[in-house]
Amino acid sequence: MANIGVLLINLGTPDAPDTASVRRYLGEFLSDQRVVEIPKLLWQPILRGPILLTRPAKSAKAYREVWLDEGSPLAVYTCETAARLQELTGPEIRVDWAMRYGKPSIADRLNAMIAEGCSRILLAPLYPQYCAATTATALDACYAALARLRVQPAIRTLPPYYADPSYIEALRTSTERQLAALDFKPDMLLASFHGMPERTRTLGDPYYDQCRASVKLLQDALGREVRLSFQSRFGRAKWLGPATDETLRELPAQAVRSVAVLTPGFSADCLETLEEIAMRGREDFLAAGGEAFAHLPCLNASPEAMILYRNLIGRELAGWVQDEFRPIREGN
Numbered sequence: 528m529a530n531i532g533v534l535l536i537n538l539g540t541p542d543a544p545d546t547a548s549v550r551r552y553l554g555e556f557l558s559d560q561r562v563v564e565i566p567k568l569l570w571q572p573i574l575r576g577p578i579l580l581t582r583p584a585k586s587a588k589a590y591r592e593v594w595l596d597e598g599s600p601l602a603v604y605t606c607e608t609a610a611r612l613q614e615l616t617g618p619e620i621r622v623d624w625a626m627r628y629g630k631p632s633i634a635d636r637l638n639a640m641i642a643e644g645c646s647r648i649l650l651a652p653l654y655p656q657y658c659a660a661t662t663a664t665a666l667d668a669c670y671a672a673l674a675r676l677r678v679q680p681a682i683r684t685l686p687p688y689y690a691d692p693s694y695i696e697a698l699r700t701s702t703e704r705q706l707a708a709l710d711f712k713p714d715m716l717l718a719s720f721h722g723m724p725e726r727t728r729t730l731g732d733p734y735y736d737q738c739r740a741s742v743k744l745l746q747d748a749l750g751r752e753v754r755l756s757f758q759s760r761f762g763r764a765k766w767l768g769p770a771t772d773e774t775l776r777e778l779p780a781q782a783v784r785s786v787a788v789l790t791p792g793f794s795a796d797c798l799e800t801l802e803e804i805a806m807r808g809r810e811d812f813l814a815a816g817g818e819a820f821a822h823l824p825c826l827n828a829s830p831e832a833m834i835l836y837r838n839l840i841g842r843e844l845a846g847w848v849q850d851e852f853r854p855i856r857e858g859n
């Protein structure tokens with residue numbers, strides 16, 4: 528029985544692409560004060576009123592466009608990542624996965640790991656760039672679950688890996704592999720990250736700087752320009768820019784005829800990459816006069832991702848596991 532556990536954590540997704548399921552999901556997600564930093568008394572009437580009355584039907588339609596036979600892409604790819612990583616680590620380490628919102632819940636999976644005998648657990652939010660709205664809230668939920676226990680496991684947490692050489696290398700190799708498979712050579716590479724309200728930056732969130740650092744390192748690794756933009760704006764506040772949709776609409780006028788968009792802040796493809804970028808982004812770019820568009824899939828459970836996670840986990844488990852868990856590089 529493994530006494531070491533690794534819990535991969537991702538954002539969460541609805542159980543089904545229907546209005547009621549999406550309303551439940553958005554109700555939980557958007558009630559998190561780490562995500563929407565507006566006082567509860569002001570925000571809840573807006574959320575329970577106009578937002579949850581109108582948005583779920585619109586979002587459910589978008590989810591239906593990307594839903595897979597096995598379920599929501601975010602859950603399917605996160606589950607596959609955990610399964611492949613489990614094969615790679617072997618039975619000594621138990622690898623599981625959970626979602627911050629919806630199912631499988633963090634509390635359920637942590638309790639299951641503990642019941643299976645894990646007395647040391649690495650909590651691994653799968654966000655390369657730290658953000659209070661993602662990394663911190665995932666860890667808050669872990670600590671809240673642990674707070675209910677009499678006997679707690681020893682805990683470690685995976686730090687943000689935005690500048691880790693293994694992350695940059697995984698992005699480089701997966702980008703080059705995917706570019707080589709395209710039937711055109713893109714004039715431009717655009718790295719689109721999930722946006723955040725601009726205000727969170729001045730409040731001290733390192734997210735923006737970490738996105739910029741990842742892009743700079745990837746650009747150096749690829750030896751070509753990579754433009755940065757931010758997508759998925761929500762609400763009326765000013766968000767980080769430049770906005771991905773506006774950028775895609777402006778590029779053709781700047782003589783950029785073809786573009787490949789990568790989404791390196793997302794560990795797994797999801798609504799935001801498959802619908803907003805691969806579908807709507809393509810439409811925007813082509814309607815503005817662009818000629819060729821590609822969305823490069825996220826790392827998901829690719830061979831590049833497996834090397835990355837094994838290296839990150841190996842480093843964080845140092846002292847808990849012995850030397851057979853050395854870093855690996857492609858080809859050995």
Ligand SMILES: C=CC1=C(C)c2cc3[nH]c(cc4nc(cc5[nH]c(cc1n2)c(C)c5CCC(=O)O)C(CCC(=O)O)=C4C)c(C)c3C=C
Nearest residue numbers: 538539540541562563586601658660661721761797798799
């Ligand atoms: C204030 C609202 C939001 C903030 C802040 C926010 C930050 C944030 N989100 C992700 C990653 C994902 N977000 C996803 C979906 C999604 N995000 C918001 C709003 C905020 N996100 C909404 C309302 C939705 C739901 C879809 C919709 O109705 O438009 C997803 C995809 C989930 C899926 O099921 O596929 C991901 C992943 C990050 C990384 C982030 C901050 C850096």
Ligand SMILES: [Fe+2]
Nearest residue numbers: 538721759799
């Ligand atoms: Fe989001």
Ligand SMILES: [Fe+2]
Nearest residue numbers: 759798799803
């Ligand atoms: Fe979106």
